[in-house]
Amino acid sequence: xxxxxxxxxxxxxxxxxxxxxxxxxxxxxxxxxFLQFLVPSPKPKRYEAVLIGSLxxxxxxxxxxxxxxGQKIVVLRTNEEVLAFSRxxxxxxxxxxxxKEREQFLCPCHQGVFDKTGKNIAGPPPRxxxxxxxxxRGDQLYVxxxxx
Amino acid sequence: MESAASPVERRTGSKNWIDxxxxxxxxxxxxxxxxxxxxxxxLFGLLVTTGLLLTFYYVPSPDQAYESVEQITHEVxxxxxxxxxxxxxxxxxxxxxxxxxxxxxxxxAYRTPGELKWVSGSIVFFVTLGMGFTGYSLVYDNVSYWxxxxxxxxxxxxxxxxxxxxxLLRGGEEVSGxxxxxxxxxxxxxxxVLLGGLVLGHVIIVRLKGFAEVKGxxxxxxxxxxxxxxxxxxxxxxxxxxVDLVMIFPPTLGPPANTQxxxxxxxxxxxxxxxxxxITLLPGPLSLWxxxxxxxLFVVYPFLDRVLLERGWPMPFxxxxxxxxxVLVFVALMVLDVRM
Ligand code: FES
Numbered sequence: 001x002x003x004x005x006x007x008x009x010x011x012x013x014x015x016x017x018x019x020x021x022x023x024x025x026x027x028x029x030x031x032x033x034f035l036q037f038l039v040p041s042p043k044p045k046r047y048e049a050v051l052i053g054s055l056x057x058x059x060x061x062x063x064x065x066x067x068x069x070g071q072k073i074v075v076l077r078t079n080e081e082v083l084a085f086s087r088x089x090x091x092x093x094x095x096x097x098x099x100k101e102r103e104q105f106l107c108p109c110h111q112g113v114f115d116k117t118g119k120n121i122a123g124p125p126p127r128x129x130x131x132x133x134x135x136x137r138g139d140q141l142y143v144x145x146x147x148x
Numbered sequence: 149m150e151s152a153a154s155p156v157e158r159r160t161g162s163k164n165w166i167d168x169x170x171x172x173x174x175x176x177x178x179x180x181x182x183x184x185x186x187x188x189x190x191l192f193g194l195l196v197t198t199g200l201l202l203t204f205y206y207v208p209s210p211d212q213a214y215e216s217v218e219q220i221t222h223e224v225x226x227x228x229x230x231x232x233x234x235x236x237x238x239x240x241x242x243x244x245x246x247x248x249x250x251x252x253x254x255x256x257a258y259r260t261p262g263e264l265k266w267v268s269g270s271i272v273f274f275v276t277l278g279m280g281f282t283g284y285s286l287v288y289d290n291v292s293y294w295x296x297x298x299x300x301x302x303x304x305x306x307x308x309x310x311x312x313x314x315x316l317l318r319g320g321e322e323v324s325g326x327x328x329x330x331x332x333x334x335x336x337x338x339x340x341v342l343l344g345g346l347v348l349g350h351v352i353i354v355r356l357k358g359f360a361e362v363k364g365x366x367x368x369x370x371x372x373x374x375x376x377x378x379x380x381x382x383x384x385x386x387x388x389x390x391v392d393l394v395m396i397f398p399p400t401l402g403p404p405a406n407t408q409x410x411x412x413x414x415x416x417x418x419x420x421x422x423x424x425x426x427i428t429l430l431p432g433p434l435s436l437w438x439x440x441x442x443x444x445l446f447v448v449y450p451f452l453d454r455v456l457l458e459r460g461w462p463m464p465f466x467x468x469x470x471x472x473x474x475v476l477v478f479v480a481l482m483v484l485d486v487r488m
Contacts, residue, residue: 093301108410110428
């Protein structure tokens with residue numbers, strides 16, 4: 001008798017385990033799908049050359065901030081060249097601004113400082129500002145930006 | 149640990165839920181540092197009420213959010229008052245939670261069997277801070293916008309879960325209207341329900357596990373009417389205080405969010421200013437890790453206490469030193485933030 005009971009017990013345990021497992025699996029998948037619903041997937045990026053105007057738009061020693069369809073950039077013209085940086089601070093994403101007197105990019109959020117080549121020189125930022133390629137065609141300036 | 153059996157229990161020998169509510173309280177609970185936990189509870193009630201009222205006017209969309217807050221503050225009858233009560237209640241709630249934590253920490257009231265009390269309470273504390281952050285974001289002024297940006301990027305720096313979490317909160321890659329809506333949902337739905345549940349759980353755990361024993365506190369007084377009366381008096385006192393504070397310092401509104409320029413002053417509310425200064429002073433990863441580590445240690449402190457005690461550390465003394473240091477650092481960072 002005892003053996004039969006044991007068998008029954010085992011059978012019941014197994015069937016309950018399978019059902020329980022199935023239930024958990026089903027609910028887990030559902031929960032995962034719900035989470036996927038909430039987390040948007042990143043959009044694919046492509047490079048794009050955007051015309052930002054003629055060279056005269058950016059005077060020497062000045063940096064002009066621009067918003068290219070959501071991409072906030074700043075175009076800096078030094079004596080030698082024209083550079084384009086993302087204004088997004090590499091620390092926690094505030095916007096940097098150019099200080100003409102100090103010839104540095106400053107981030108007001110946590111006092112991050114970048115020099116005119118975009119290098120992080122003081123404060124919390126862990127790496128240089130992101131740079132975009134600037135292409136000159138005739139008198140016109142183009143910036144290669146990543147857009148989605 | 150158990151307090152004396154209630155009269156009903158003594159008669160019938162069994163317990164029902166009424167006994168838990170009516171259970172007599174140790175007399176030290178009459179001394180004010182031991183009432184600090186009930187004050188945040190009262191304030192929570194006030195926050196739910198005023199918060200509900202505010203949702204009738206607030207519009208969670210980037211082009212109308214700021215305007216609707218302005219409307220609440222300047223046009224709606226008594227709008228400034230309701231908003232002011234909401235603001236001061238959260239300030240005071242966090243302040244009194246801090247006092248409560250300090251009291252429990254110094255008296256080491258989290259010792260066995262109180263670990264669960266501490267753990268549940270510390271989670272209540274963090275969720276309340278989450279409410280503070282999401283609430284500030286809704287105003288959609290400069291502090292809100294750049295605060296959202298900075299806090300979500302900070303979470304995005306966490307390994308593995310970071311990026312999905314950031315996308316989840318922002319509803320996309322960048323802070324946008326979707327972000328505001330998500331934070332609004334968190335602030336008005338998910339977090340309040342969570343907080344309500346946690347607070348209820350915390351209170352139930354405290355009742356079940358019993359209050360901490362205090363030397364020399366032997367007598368008991370009934371929960372009702374004596375203790376209820378004390379709590380009522382405290383609640384009325386709080387209400388008077390808040391009403392006065394709102395009258396003297398009516399709520400103000402900073403300039404609307406400017407997504408093209410960071411305002412020079414984006415200091416967060418006082419309860420975040422220490423953390424804000426911390427991330428300003430330390431390089432990114434270090435500050436993030438130290439904050440997360442500190443929060444983790446805080447939650448599991450009762451267990452840490454036990455381990456250290458077994459190794460022969462003088463924990464009552466250690467706690468006084470740690471407590472005083474923590475308060476000093478907090479205040480020093482706050483002062484630094486005001487100065488900068
Ligand atoms: S976001 Fe720029 S320094 Fe922190």
